Structures are given as structure tokens and as C-alpha cells.
Amino acid sequence: MSISREEVLHIARLAELDVVEEALPTLVEQMSRILDYVAQLNRLPTGETARPYVAGPDAITLRADEVKPWPLAFGPKQLAPAFRDGFFVVPRLEAFDDGGAA
Amino acid sequence: MTEATDAVQSARAAADRIAKAKRLNALLTPIKELRKSLVQQAQTVHPGGVLYGMPVAIKDNICTLEFETSCGSKILEGYRSPFDATAVAKLKAAGALVAGKTNCDEFGMGSSTEHSAYGRTIHPTEKTRVPGGSSGGSAALVAAGAVPAALGSETGGSVRQPASFCGIVGIKPTYGRVSRYGLVAFGSSLDQIGVFGRSVHDAARVLSVISGRDPKDATCEGRDPLRLPTVPENLDGFVIGIPKEYFPPDLDPGVRRACERAIRVLKELGAAVREVSLPHTPYAVPTYYIVAPAEASSNLARYDGVRYGPRFDGAADVAALYRSTRGQGFGAEVRRRILIGTYVLSSGYYDAYYRKAQQVRALLAQDFRNVFDRGVDLVFTPTTPTTAFKAGEKLADPVQMYLSDIFVCTANLVGLPAMSMPIGRVKGLPVGGQFIGQTFLEDEMLEAAYALERAVPAVEEA
Numbered sequence: 001m002s003i004s005r006e007e008v009l010h011i012a013r014l015a016e017l018d019v020v021e022e023a024l025p026t027l028v029e030q031m032s033r034i035l036d037y038v039a040q041l042n043r044l045p046t047g048e049t050a051r052p053y054v055a056g057p058d059a060i061t062l063r064a065d066e067v068k069p070w071p072l073a074f075g076p077k078q079l080a081p082a083f084r085d086g087f088f089v090v091p092r093l094e095a096f097d098d099g100g101a102a
Numbered sequence: 103m104t105e106a107t108d109a110v111q112s113a114r115a116a117a118d119r120i121a122k123a124k125r126l127n128a129l130l131t132p133i134k135e136l137r138k139s140l141v142q143q144a145q146t147v148h149p150g151g152v153l154y155g156m157p158v159a160i161k162d163n164i165c166t167l168e169f170e171t172s173c174g175s176k177i178l179e180g181y182r183s184p185f186d187a188t189a190v191a192k193l194k195a196a197g198a199l200v201a202g203k204t205n206c207d208e209f210g211m212g213s214s215t216e217h218s219a220y221g222r223t224i225h226p227t228e229k230t231r232v233p234g235g236s237s238g239g240s241a242a243l244v245a246a247g248a249v250p251a252a253l254g255s256e257t258g259g260s261v262r263q264p265a266s267f268c269g270i271v272g273i274k275p276t277y278g279r280v281s282r283y284g285l286v287a288f289g290s291s292l293d294q295i296g297v298f299g300r301s302v303h304d305a306a307r308v309l310s311v312i313s314g315r316d317p318k319d320a321t322c323e324g325r326d327p328l329r330l331p332t333v334p335e336n337l338d339g340f341v342i343g344i345p346k347e348y349f350p351p352d353l354d355p356g357v358r359r360a361c362e363r364a365i366r367v368l369k370e371l372g373a374a375v376r377e378v379s380l381p382h383t384p385y386a387v388p389t390y391y392i393v394a395p396a397e398a399s400s401n402l403a404r405y406d407g408v409r410y411g412p413r414f415d416g417a418a419d420v421a422a423l424y425r426s427t428r429g430q431g432f433g434a435e436v437r438r439r440i441l442i443g444t445y446v447l448s449s450g451y452y453d454a455y456y457r458k459a460q461q462v463r464a465l466l467a468q469d470f471r472n473v474f475d476r477g478v479d480l481v482f483t484p485t486t487p488t489t490a491f492k493a494g495e496k497l498a499d500p501v502q503m504y505l506s507d508i509f510v511c512t513a514n515l516v517g518l519p520a521m522s523m524p525i526g527r528v529k530g531l532p533v534g535g536q537f538i539g540q541t542f543l544e545d546e547m548l549e550a551a552y553a554l555e556r557a558v559p560a561v562e563e564a
Contacts, residue, residue, distance in 0.1 A: 008441065013425075015428075015440050015441055016424040018428070019437070027438065031445070035445070037391070038391050038455070040385070041458050042458065044382075046465070050464065050465075052460035052463070053460045065320070072184040073185055074184050075184075078184075
């Protein structure tokens with residue numbers, strides 16, 4: 001099995017990842033090789049009902065999923081490249097360059 | 103002389119040793135910044151801790167307040183975490199000094215520390231070779247004697263493989279033994295923080311400090327910290343399994359000789375050694391290279407140029423901003439794994455790849471249960487199929503690179519504790535032997551390692 005150039009570009013769009021044209025032939029070749037390699041799992045019969053693995057030892061009991069505040073060593077104002085009136089300031093996008101709001 | 107003065111002198115000496123190891127490109131923190139911070143930490147560190155004054159280097163994918171956390175990536179260049187990872191906070195509480203951030207394969211994705219945006223790390227004794235990866239910077243610094251211990255992280259053997267290549271001890275605890283809070287996520291069902299040391303004891307006592315419950319990580323087991331075993335006189339009563347699948351015909355002859363010598367030593371120490379079978383072992387690497395990229399593609403979706411790190415501007419809209427930042431910010435190996443992960447999770451392929459891989463993972467776990475249920479305490483194997491390979495040798499062929507993890511990735515897939523320790527040399531290069539233990543029985547594994555360490559000629563040719 002191998003993957004086509006168009007499929008790689010489609011997957012790259014799904015992954016929100018620019019792929020430069022010059023890198024494409026190598027990427028297609030390497031991804032095909034990796035997918036061929038991992039496809040060997042299909043030779044192993046597991047059946048429809050086989051139990052999938054659950055991460056972590058059986059003994060682990062998850063704590064209650066409660067949202068609690070965890071104090072940061074410094075606040076968003078120190079963290080952000082730009083911060084004003086309680087908001088993160090992000091760069092103007094070209095789409096709004098016709099006079100839209102910043 | 104006061105204790106604080108002792109700690110300051112120790113900190114200055116550590117900074118000098120780390121500066122001498124600069125040629126390895128093992129440390130990402132500028133030495134001037136490191137020196138200043140080490141002295142400051144030494145002046146304020148509490149003298150009562152069990153690791154008082156011990157400099158411990160930290161892999162660059164573990165968050166620290168002191169230094170930047172870039173994960174070896176351009177996409178997090180300049181990022182400074184607003185909190186310490188729990189493991190780091192526990193080290194500090196025990197009196198250890200955070201001795202800078204170490205080079206690694208970007209986001210932990212690699213087996214040679216060649217996939218770092220900040221250049222490759224050099225093997226500590228053979229400059230043409232790799233130190234292993236992805237925690238190669240931590241391993242090289244410990245092996246060079248710059249620090250007595252370091253933290254690394256494992257998703258598929260990234261502590262044990264470089265420990266083997268560099269001739270030091272590397273331990274991956276049971277999944278859930280050490281908090282992952284503050285470890286930048288790669289494959290969440292596989293990731294664990296691990297420890298490097300020049301001896302079993304150095305690594306074990308750091309592991310003991312960082313282990314134990316943490317309310318900030320739901321997958322961290324609510325157990326007390328690991329209690330260190332005493333050094334045993336012998337291994338009477340131990341049953342050690344030797345899985346035949348880890349000794350294939352094409353295993354490097356020198357690695358085979360070193361392992362066979364170590365097995366003879368284990369027998370001389372009183373252990374009962376028996377051949378066992380882990381029949382699904384050949385499927386571990388393909389399983390790993392479905393599960394890990396799938397989880398990585400999800401975990402790394404957060405790096406989009408808005409919330410973390412640099413932003414590659416000039417985009418026409420938000421989607422283009424994401425694509426541009428991610429395309430330019432991630433290196434080739436990370437891009438490849440994100441694409442593979444997105445592919446195997448995409449509609450129509452999920453069952454054929456990801457679900458299938460999770461089922462095979464259950465079979466791999468059952469293999470180990472079968473062995474342990476028949477009275478085997480520990481499994482012993484080579485850590486890697488070869489000694490450290492040459493830089494650039496496997497870069498063009500990702501599958502060949504992946505296969506260097508063939509003996510280590512299974513323990514991550516099934517969550518078991520495992521460790522590598524030096525057991526000999528081949529043409530001057532270190533060979534690692536691996537113990538794989540039972541869930542949360544690190545103490546048994548360490549007992550066997552203590553005994554083997556005292557008896558095996560670890561720096562002699564096999």
C-alpha cells in the first residue's frame with residue numbers, strides 16, 4: 001500500500017500544516033514506507049471483539065474530574081507577548097486590513 | 103564553612119564541569135545563565151533534603167521555572183513555563199539544584215538526538231556517533247561526568263536507549279509511578295518521566311524522590327514514593343526470564359556476547375534463569391508507530407502560533423496563520439509523525455490502524471502477564487540491538503531509525519517498569535542490559551540491578 005501526493009496534501013490540510021513543494025516527494029516516499037511497515041499488524045488476527053488496551057495499570061483509579069484553580073507562578077500579563085485591559089493582544093490579520101477592528 | 107557555602111561551591115563546580123562538556127551540545131541553557139542560577143539556587147536551597155546540593159539536569163520537554171522549555175523545537179523557542187513540573191518541584195523540595203535544560207529530539211520524537219532544532223548532541227566518547235535519543239542531552243551530560251543525575255522522558259525507550267549507548271543507568275518507572283504534570287505531552291498513554299545516573303543508586307534515589315502521588319495528574323497512582331531496596335548479598339530466590347524473541351539471529355554478536363556474560367553472572371549470583379517467550383514482540387514497533395503518532399497529532403494540535411512560542415506572520419487568515427506557523431515551526435520528523443498520526447486517525451482508517459494497534463497492545467500486555475504468572479520475577483534482555491550508531495547513518499530511512507527501539511518500546515506500550523545498565527563494551531562502545539519488571543515492583547528490579555552492577559565487568563570488552 002502506498003499513499004499518493006494528493007492524499008499527503010489532504011492530510012496536511014487536516015493537520016493544519018503547510019508542506020513545502022520541494023519536501024513533498026521525499027515525504028510521500030517516507031510516509032508510504034512507514035504505512036507499509038505498520039500495515040503488517042493486519043496479518044495478526046485479533047477479531048472484532050478483542051479488547052483494546054487501556055492505558056495505565058489496572059490498579060489506577062482516576063481522581064474525580066473536578067476543575068480547581070492552580071495558581072501560576074506569574075500571571076497572563078507576564079506570560080503574553082502583549083496584554084491590554086485583561087485581553088491578549090494578537091496581530092492584525094490581512095483579512096481585516098480594510099479597516100476592520102484590531 | 104556553612105552548609106550554604108558548601109552548596110554554592112558545589113554549584114560552581116557543577117557549572118565548571120558542565121562548561122567543559124560544551125563540545126557535546128548536550129545543554130541548551132546558556133552557561134552564563136546556568137552558572138548564575140545554580141549559585142542563586144544553592145544560596146536558598148534547604149539543607150535538610152536527601153538530594154541536598156545535587157545538580158540534576160532536566161530534559162527540555164519538562165517544565166521548569168528557571169529556564170526556557172523549548173522541547174528542542176523552534177515552535178517553542180523562548181517559551182518559559184509559568185510552573186514547575188511536579189517532578190522538578192519534588193527535586194527542589196529534596197534540595198537538588200536544577201542544572202539547566204538538556205538537548206533532545208524535538209518533542210521527544212527520535213532515537214539519536216539528531217532531530218533537535220538546536221543541533222545534534224555528540225556521543226560522550228565517540229564524536230562521530232550519536233548518544234541515542236530522544237533524551238540524548240541528559241544521557242551525554244551524565245556520561246561525561248558533568249552531573250551525577252538527570253531527568254529524561256520516555257515515550258518509546260527514550261531514556262533506556264541513550265543510557266545504553268552512553269554506558270550509564272537509565273530507569274523508566276511504571277506508568278503512573280511518576281507524575282506527568284509539566285511533562286510536555288507527546289503520547290499521553292505512553293509518556294513517563296525517567297531518570298539517568300552514573301550508578302544504579304544515583305538513578306534510584308532520584309527516582310524515589312520524584313515518585314509518588316500528585317493530585318495534578320489523574321494518571322498518577324496514589325502511592326507513597328518508591329522505597330529503595332537494600333543492596334542484596336546475592337540473587338537467591340530470583341527467577342529471571344530470558345525472552346528468546348529478544349535474541350534474534352541478526353543481533354549484533356558483541357551485544358549477544360555481553361548479554362550472555364551478564365546472564366552467566368546472574369546465575370552465579372544465585373538467580374534461576376529460564377528461557378521464556380513473548381510471542382508478539384515483533385509487532386511492538388509497528389504498534390508503537392501507530393499509537394505514538396496518533397496521540398502526538400492530537401497533543402501537538404495546540405501549537406498554532408497563538409498560544410505558545412513564536413508566530414510566523416504574513417498569513418491572510420487564521421487557518422493560514424496556523425498552517426504557516428506549524429509548517430515552519432516543526433521540524434521534519436515531527437511533521438512526518440503528525441501527518442502519520444492524522445492519517446491513522448482519519449475517517450475510514452481508524453479501525454484499521456489505531457483500534458487494531460490498541461488490540462495488539464493488549465496482546466503484548468498479555469504476553470508479559472503469562473510470563474510473570476508462571477513465577478518469573480523479571481525479564482532480562484539486551485537494551486538495543488547494536489551499540490551507538492554513526493551520526494547521519496539512519497536519518498534518511500525513518501523505519502531503520504525506529505527499529506533501533508525494537509527492544510525498548512514494548513515496556514512503554516504495556517506500562518511496565520524497565521531499566522538499562524552497562525554490562526560491557528564492544529570495540530570500546532558501551533552495551534546496555536535491560537531488566538523489565540512487574541507493575542509497581544521497581545524495588546525488585548533495582549535489587550537485581552544492584553547485584554548485577556557489583557558483579558558484571560561493565561567497562562570490559564565482552
